[in-house]
Amino acid sequence: MLSRNATVVVSTLLLAAAILSWQLLIPPIVGLANNGDFDRVMGWAGLDYVSDSGKDNFVSWMLPEFRIVPFAWRPSSYLSSETPVAAVAVLAARVFSRGAIFDVRVLGGLHILLLLIAIGTIVGACRDLSPASQWVVGGLLVFFFTDVGYAAVLNSLYSQTASFLFLMLTAATAAVAIRRDRLDGWLLFAYFTCAALFVCAKPQESLQGPLLAVFGLRLAGVRSERWTRQPALWLALGLCFVSLAYYARTPDWLRPQTLYNSLFRELLANSPDPARDLAELGLDPGLVKYINGDPYRPESPLHDPVFTAKFTRDFNYGALLGFYLSHPRRFASLLGRGAHSAFHLRALVLGNFPKARGLPPRTMTTRFGWWSSLRLKLTGGAALWLGVLFVGNLALAGIGYRRAAHRGRLFREGVALLVLMSGVEFLVCVLGEELGDLARHLFVFHALCDLLIVLDVAWLTERFARRPVSRPL
Numbered sequence: 203m204l205s206r207n208a209t210v211v212v213s214t215l216l217l218a219a220a221i222l223s224w225q226l227l228i229p230p231i232v233g234l235a236n237n238g239d240f241d242r243v244m245g246w247a248g249l250d251y252v253s254d255s256g257k258d259n260f261v262s263w264m265l266p267e268f269r270i271v272p273f274a275w276r277p278s279s280y281l282s283s284e285t286p287v288a289a290v291a292v293l294a295a296r297v298f299s300r301g302a303i304f305d306v307r308v309l310g311g312l313h314i315l316l317l318l319i320a321i322g323t324i325v326g327a328c329r330d331l332s333p334a335s336q337w338v339v340g341g342l343l344v345f346f347f348t349d350v351g352y353a354a355v356l357n358s359l360y361s362q363t364a365s366f367l368f369l370m371l372t373a374a375t376a377a378v379a380i381r382r383d384r385l386d387g388w389l390l391f392a393y394f395t396c397a398a399l400f401v402c403a404k405p406q407e408s409l410q411g412p413l414l415a416v417f418g419l420r421l422a423g424v425r426s427e428r429w430t431r432q433p434a435l436w437l438a439l440g441l442c443f444v445s446l447a448y449y450a451r452t453p454d455w456l457r458p459q460t461l462y463n464s465l466f467r468e469l470l471a472n473s474p475d476p477a478r479d480l481a482e483l484g485l486d487p488g489l490v491k492y493i494n495g496d497p498y499r500p501e502s503p504l505h506d507p508v509f510t511a512k513f514t515r516d517f518n519y520g521a522l523l524g525f526y527l528s529h530p531r532r533f534a535s536l537l538g539r540g541a542h543s544a545f546h547l548r549a550l551v552l553g554n555f556p557k558a559r560g561l562p563p564r565t566m567t568t569r570f571g572w573w574s575s576l577r578l579k580l581t582g583g584a585a586l587w588l589g590v591l592f593v594g595n596l597a598l599a600g601i602g603y604r605r606a607a608h609r610g611r612l613f614r615e616g617v618a619l620l621v622l623m624s625g626v627e628f629l630v631c632v633l634g635e636e637l638g639d640l641a642r643h644l645f646v647f648h649a650l651c652d653l654l655i656v657l658d659v660a661w662l663t664e665r666f667a668r669r670p671v672s673r674p675l
Contacts, residue, residue, distance in 0.1 A: 460635060
């Protein structure tokens with residue numbers, strides 16, 4: 203007979219597996235169309251497009267099939283932990299399939315498995331909570347993370363898929379460590395491995411490495427004496443080194459594109475006096491002609507090596523951040539515009555269906571989108587709702603911290619870590635991306651916020667469940 207927690211875990215996993223499989227594995231399947239980023243993973247993983255038509259391969263329809271080609275036939279300078287995941291799926295297809303066509307559902311199935319492991323581990327870590335709290339955690343995890351906004355990307359080759367999955371697995375190992383009141387043995391290596399894979403998914407995640415390293419040390423309880431013999435310390439230092447090395451490995455072509463978008467399509471596009479802003483930044487005021495220009499089009503100045511070299515030499519993220527800090531109203535306006543996208547879980551310009559369905563280009567599914575739709579209703583007061591979520595959680599984490607037992611303190615520190623990581627993720631995306639395409643880049647931010655909501659509702663449920671009931675005399 204299953205224990206009470208085992209019943210919740212099994213029920214949660216069966217429901218999540220059914221919903222995800224219904225969307226991603228059973229025809230008619232859904233996915234997320236390619237905006238061009240698939241190429242960063244495909245070459246290393248041994249995949250190529252089936253069609254030679256750009257109209258078929260980009261934006262309009264999800265891609266259900268790819269041609270299997272030699273591994274690393276077209277290596278990309280962009281590295282991501284999604285690449286080895288995709289390579290494992292392709293290897294399985296090579297072994298078990300005789301054809302030269304790769305069905306994206308093989309990769310989707312692997313992604314589903316990783317997500318189910320994370321969800322099941324989190325629910326299992328709640329076994330000391332009341333039954334009501336366990337069911338709340340399981341139910342919310344299913345409701346949130348099987349939404350098509352999260353599910354569709356599992357049938358794709360976006361690097362953000364690895365960001366999401368390895369974030370969830372890192373959170374799962376941390377949850378187990380908090381319940382056990384220690385991080386050691388296999389769990390210690392699992393935590394730092396998942397954290398390393400998370401920070402190596404996309405360059406924007408690399409800044410989270412030191413935060414996860416410090417929290418790992420807290421979970422492991424590293425002490426000052428005999429510190430050289432404690433593996434947690436070396437794993438934490440290794441995570442920081444991996445984060446720094448991965449960020450330094452950012453492709454030379456990527457940084458100019460993001461800087462270009464941040465300057466010409468955001469800062470100057472919303473400026474009352476663009477020429478004056480350029481002069482203040484030490485740039486040529488004549489660059490105003492590039493405002494709202496597309497860095498990817500053939501006429502973009504970024505295709506000129508001389509312009510690109512000068513542009514990246516004269517302008518960087520430090521200059522961008524310094525400008526906004528010296529203009530707090532402009533910075534507040536930027537954050538406000540970014541907050542407007544904070545509740546947009548789905549990329550609105552990318553289709554969900556294969557072309558063979560015969561639907562119009564960029565058609566989006568409405569199935570299993572309840573949470574996505576509910577989030578959109580909060581867009582009007584986005585800044586207020588984010589403030590309530592973050593400030594409220596920091597306040598709750600601080601209340602009773604000193605009186606809490608060690609495990610209670612670790613839990614509160616974990617809540618604070620999620621808030622801090624959410625803030626870092628939001629600032630990096632707002633400062634480093636064009637806000638018009640922000641929803642897709644905020645994918646990990648969305649997951650962090652939803653994890654906070656799960657913790658909040660579970661905490662409230664636990665408080666009510668543990669409250670003593672007064673009985674009449």
